[in-house]
Amino acid sequence: MRRLGELEAAIMDVLWSASAPLTVREVLGALDRDPEPAYTTVMTVLDNLHRKDNVTRERVGRAWAYRPAQTREEFDAEAMAAVLESSTDRGATLLRFIGKISPEELARLRELMDAAEEPR
Known part of the structure; x- marks a missing residue:
């Protein structure tokens, strides 16, 4: 099992704290980082976490909503x-x-x- 990078860990913290799946925009809004990462950066990190099976995703309208694959x-x-x-x-x-x-x-x-x- 590979360790999470700094931004991956911060994003996973947001997802673990959420009671429902979150879109990229919702994750970005919940991140407490200075400077704030770009939308596309968060989207890429979430896509990478999905490829590594750390998160699952489901369609919500035109966007993906993400949730942790494990507690x-x-x-x-x-x-x-x-x-x-x-x-x-x-x-x-x-x-x-x-x-x-x-x-x-x-x-x-x-x-x-x-x-x-x-x-x-």
Whole structure:
């Protein structure tokens, strides 16, 4: 899984925050960037995200409306799994990751792991 570029990530943030599919113009209006990117730039980035299966699109009149293909959490989980898959030493990578998270996040991770191990 390839990481998102800066503008791709900003556009995905807009889409993940939306409750409905957005057109290029709506995405452009919701972006908080200075300077504001050109309409055609946002359109190209959305088209690229569609080709990479990060977003789906549907016709709304003459325009395309875009929505994320995955939730933010699904996307992040896949990115984390890809990092582990590319590691030559998964244990060392996990240990380094655990060393970088806060005590509160570590406690939450323990809770989630315990819950996952409970018989269903």
